[in-house]
Amino acid sequence: MRRWAGIAGALGVALGAFGAHGLKRVVDDPHLLEVWDTGARYQLVHAVALLALSVVPNPPPWTARLWGAGVVVFSGSLYVLALTNQRWLGAITPIGGALLIAGWVSLAGRAPAAGVDP
Numbered sequence: 001m002r003r004w005a006g007i008a009g010a011l012g013v014a015l016g017a018f019g020a021h022g023l024k025r026v027v028d029d030p031h032l033l034e035v036w037d038t039g040a041r042y043q044l045v046h047a048v049a050l051l052a053l054s055v056v057p058n059p060p061p062w063t064a065r066l067w068g069a070g071v072v073v074f075s076g077s078l079y080v081l082a083l084t085n086q087r088w089l090g091a092i093t094p095i096g097g098a099l100l101i102a103g104w105v106s107l108a109g110r111a112p113a114a115g116v117d118p
Contacts, residue, residue: 009047039078070099
């Protein structure tokens with residue numbers, strides 16, 4: 001899991017930097033630059049979440065999978081949308097968002113009972 005967190009984090013920083021510096025030469029629509037930034041931000045947040053999950057004893061088995069799939073679908077669709085301006089990709093992005101949310105819900109489902117701190 002740490003390896004995937006590292007890969008997602010490294011790619012998130014690289015793609016974020018590209019979006020901040022190189023993408024302006026390819027994309028002239030400021031909205032599409034924001035779309036790219038959103039993808040990079042969510043990817044980085046979930047890379048950190050994966051890293052944190054890697055130190056949790058007995059982590060929920062589906063959380064990392066859902067987050068990984070969510071990052072690929074959510075952030076990936078935003079990256080492709082920003083590069084191609086194919087607006088129909090915006091219909092795919094919420095599927096990735098739902099996967100990210102499902103990952104958080106799977107984590108919450110394994111939370112200890114109220115008042116008990118492991």
